[in-house]
Amino acid sequence: MxxxxxxxxxxxxxxxxxxxxxxxxxxxxxxxxxxxxxxxxxxxxxxxxxxxxxxxxxxxxxxxxxxxxxxxxxxxxxxxxxxxxxxxxxxxxxxxxxxxxxxxxxxxxxxxxxxxxxxxxxxxxxxxxxxxxxxxxxxxxxxxxxxxxxxxxxxxxxxxxxxxxxxxxxxLIKLVPMLGSLGCPYTCSFCIDSTVAYQPLDFEVMKEDLRFLLTKFKRPLVGWHDPNFGIRFNEYMDAIEEVVPENSIDFIAESSLSILSEPHVKRLKRNGFGALLPGIESWFDLGNKSKTGSLTGIDKVKHIADQINMILRYIPYVQTNFVLGLDSDKGEEPFELTKKFVDMTPGAFPGYSLLSAFGRAAPLNLEYQQLNRIIPFPFHFLDNNHAMNIKPKNYSWQEFYSHVINLGEYTFSWKAIVKRLIATNAFIPRWMNVVRAVSEEGFGRISFNKTILDNLNSDFQFRDYFEQETTELPQFYHDxxxxxxxxxxxxxxxxxxxxxxxxxxxxxxxxxxx
Ligand code: SF4
Incomplete structure (x- = not known):
C-alpha cells in the first residue's frame, strides 16, 4: 500500500x-x-x-x-x-x-x-x-x-x-442514487452514452441494496442513474419483485419510449415507479428510440401523445425530453408540433434542451468541428440551456431564439400551468410541476433567452461572437x-x-x- x-x-x-x-x-x-x-x-x-x-x-x-x-x-x-x-x-x-x-x-x-x-x-x-x-x-x-x-x-x-x-x-424529497447498468444500446448522435456499450451490473448487489434501503426508510425513494433504465426489463423487474414487497419503494427512472409498452408500464406501476423521464428529442429524427420508426411530423406527435397519456394513466409524473435545434429541424413546424404535443399531453412536463456538443462526448461532434460550427462559449454556460454551442443549420440565431422563447412562453403560460395542475393526480408531482414552471427552468429561462435575443438584435459585438466573426467574449458572459x-x-x-x-x-x- x-x-x-x-x-x-x-x-x-x-x-x-x-x-x-x-x-x-x-x-x-x-x-x-x-x-x-x-x-x-x-x-x-x-x-x-x-x-x-x-x-x-x-x-x-x-x-x-x-x-x-x-x-x-x-x-x-x-x-x-x-x-x-x-x-x-x-x-x-x-x-x-x-x-x-x-x-x-x-x-x-x-x-x-x-x-x-x-x-x-x-x-x-x-x-x-x-x-x-x-x-x-x-x-x-x-x-x-x-x-x-x-x-x-x-x-x-x-x-x-x-x-x-x-x-x-x-x-423534503430524499432520493437514493442507484445504478443497475452502464451505457446504452441506442446510438443517439448527441449522447455521451451512445458510445458506451450497454452493460448490466450485478443483480445480486442491486437486490442487497434494495433490502438494505428497506431497513433505512419507511418508504425509500430510489433514483436510477442508468442512462436508459430497463433495457433488460424482465430481469430488472424480477429482481425488484423478488426482494421488494409490492409497492413499498418509490422509483424514478429515465427510460426510452421503446421500453414503455402498456404491459411494461403496468408492471412498473405495480413495483412503485412514480416518475419516468422518456426522451422524445425530435419529431423528425431519432425514431428508433421511441419505436416510431419512419413516422415523422404530426403522425409522430399523435402516436407519442397517445403513448404518453397511456403512461400517465399509471405513472403520476412524466417528463418528456426534447432537444431543440437539431439539424433535422427547419422552420416553425418543429416548434408548432411541440406546442400541439403540449396541448395533447397536459399532464406531462416538457423538458427542453438546446443542442450542444460537449467536446469528445459523441462522434458527431467531430463532424461539427470539421464544419467549424462550434462556438467556444465558456463551459459555465454549457448546461444545455444557457448557450447552444453549435451554429444552427437551418435557422439564423434570431429566428432560433424567437422560436425557443415562443415555445417556452406557450409551455409555461399560466393557462398551461393550470391545465398541467388539473391533469396531474398526485400531490407532489402536481406542485413539482408548478415550482419548476415558475422557477429558473420555466420563467427564468424565458427571461434569459429574451435577453439573448435583445442582445443579438442590438449589440453588434454580441452578434459577431455568435456568428463566429470574433472570438472576443462578450462582456455579458464574462460578468x-x-x-x-x-x-x-x-x-x-x-x-x-x-x-x-x-x-x-x-x-x-x-x-x-x-
Ligand atoms: S436512448 Fe437515451 S441514453 Fe441511449 S443513446 Fe439515446 S439519448 Fe443516450
Whole structure:
C-alpha cells in the first residue's frame, strides 16, 4: 500500500451558490455516484476520506477538505470554471488535484492544464495508480483512462456513509442514487452514452441494496442513474419483485419510449415507479428510440401523445425530453408540433434542451468541428440551456431564439400551468410541476433567452461572437461568471474562460500526422 493519505472528494452538483427554492429542495438529490464510489475505493486502500457534495447552499470555502494530500473533484462541464478555480486554490494549499466526471471525459485537453490528473473511464486500478503516485504534474497534468467502464461498482450499502449526510441536506424529497447498468444500446448522435456499450451490473448487489434501503426508510425513494433504465426489463423487474414487497419503494427512472409498452408500464406501476423521464428529442429524427420508426411530423406527435397519456394513466409524473435545434429541424413546424404535443399531453412536463456538443462526448461532434460550427462559449454556460454551442443549420440565431422563447412562453403560460395542475393526480408531482414552471427552468429561462435575443438584435459585438466573426467574449458572459462563482473568481487561472472548441478534431489530426 502507498502511504496513508488524507483524501478529499468534492462532488460539484452546483456550479454556484444557489439558495433558490427548487435548488434547496432538489439539489442534494442529484449527487453523482462515482465520487462516492471513489470514496469507498480510497477507504478500502486504507486512506482517510472526507467527502463534500456541494449543492449550492453550503459555504464552499469553509467546507473544503482541510489538509488534504489529494482532492478528487467530480464535475459536469457547466461546473468546469468552478472546478478549475477550486483546483487552483487547493493546489496553492499544497494538495494534488484530480478531475473526474463528464467534463474530464469530454474536455481532457483543456482540463489537464488545471489538474494534476484528469480521468476518463475510471476503475479501481486507475484510482490506485493515482493514489500510489500522488504527485504534482504541472504545467500539464496526466490524462488517464481505463479501456472501459468497471464491470461492478460498490452498491448503496458500501456508499451509505456518503449518501446519508448528503440526503440530510435534502429537506423534503430524499432520493437514493442507484445504478443497475452502464451505457446504452441506442446510438443517439448527441449522447455521451451512445458510445458506451450497454452493460448490466450485478443483480445480486442491486437486490442487497434494495433490502438494505428497506431497513433505512419507511418508504425509500430510489433514483436510477442508468442512462436508459430497463433495457433488460424482465430481469430488472424480477429482481425488484423478488426482494421488494409490492409497492413499498418509490422509483424514478429515465427510460426510452421503446421500453414503455402498456404491459411494461403496468408492471412498473405495480413495483412503485412514480416518475419516468422518456426522451422524445425530435419529431423528425431519432425514431428508433421511441419505436416510431419512419413516422415523422404530426403522425409522430399523435402516436407519442397517445403513448404518453397511456403512461400517465399509471405513472403520476412524466417528463418528456426534447432537444431543440437539431439539424433535422427547419422552420416553425418543429416548434408548432411541440406546442400541439403540449396541448395533447397536459399532464406531462416538457423538458427542453438546446443542442450542444460537449467536446469528445459523441462522434458527431467531430463532424461539427470539421464544419467549424462550434462556438467556444465558456463551459459555465454549457448546461444545455444557457448557450447552444453549435451554429444552427437551418435557422439564423434570431429566428432560433424567437422560436425557443415562443415555445417556452406557450409551455409555461399560466393557462398551461393550470391545465398541467388539473391533469396531474398526485400531490407532489402536481406542485413539482408548478415550482419548476415558475422557477429558473420555466420563467427564468424565458427571461434569459429574451435577453439573448435583445442582445443579438442590438449589440453588434454580441452578434459577431455568435456568428463566429470574433472570438472576443462578450462582456455579458464574462460578468455572469464573475458574479456567479463569487469568491472563486479570484482563483480562476488565467485563460480558464477560454477553450479550444476544436480540440477533439485537432487531437485526431495530430494522431494521424504522427
Ligand atoms: S436512448 Fe437515451 S441514453 Fe441511449 S443513446 Fe439515446 S439519448 Fe443516450
Amino acid at each position: 502507498s502511504r496513508k493519505l488524507q483524501v478529499g472528494i468534492i462532488d460539484l452538483v452546483s456550479k454556484k451558490p444557489n439558495k433558490k427554492l427548487f435548488a434547496r429542495i432538489m439539489n442534494a438529490n442529484f449527487a453523482s455516484i462515482m465520487p462516492q464510489v471513489i470514496g469507498v475505493w480510497c477507504e478500502e486502500e486504507g486512506h482517510n476520506v472526507s467527502y463534500v457534495c456541494y449543492t449550492g447552499k453550503e459555504d464552499l470555502m469553509t467546507e473544503l477538505p482541510q489538509n488534504a494530500d489529494i482532492i478528487f473533484i467530480g464535475a459536469f462541464t457547466e461546473s468546469a470554471q468552478t472546478a478549475y478555480a477550486l483546483s487552483n486554490l487547493l493546489r496553492s494549499r499544497g494538495a494534488v488535484t484530480v478531475l473526474g466526471g463528464p467534463h474530464a471525459r469530454c474536455y481532457p485537453e483543456d482540463a489537464v492544464k488545471y489538474f494534476d490528473y484528469v480521468v476518463g473511464f475510471t476503475d479501481k486500478k486507475i484510482i490506485n495508480l493515482i493514489l500510489y503516485d500522488c504527485a504534482s504534474h504541472r504545467p500539464v497534468g496526466l490524462h488517464l483512462a481505463a479501456q472501459r467502464q468497471p464491470v461492478q461498482l460498490p452498491g448503496v450499502k458500501e456508499r451509505w456513509k456518503f449518501i446519508e449526510p448528503t440526503l440530510k441536506k435534502a429537506p 455572469i461568471i464573475k458574479n456567479e462563482i463569487g469568491p472563486l473568481w479570484h482563483w480562476l487561472p488565467d485563460g480558464a474562460l477560454f477553450h479550444d472548441q476544436n480540440a477533439y478534431l485537432n487531437a485526431q489530426e495530430e494522431r494521424i500526422a504522427v
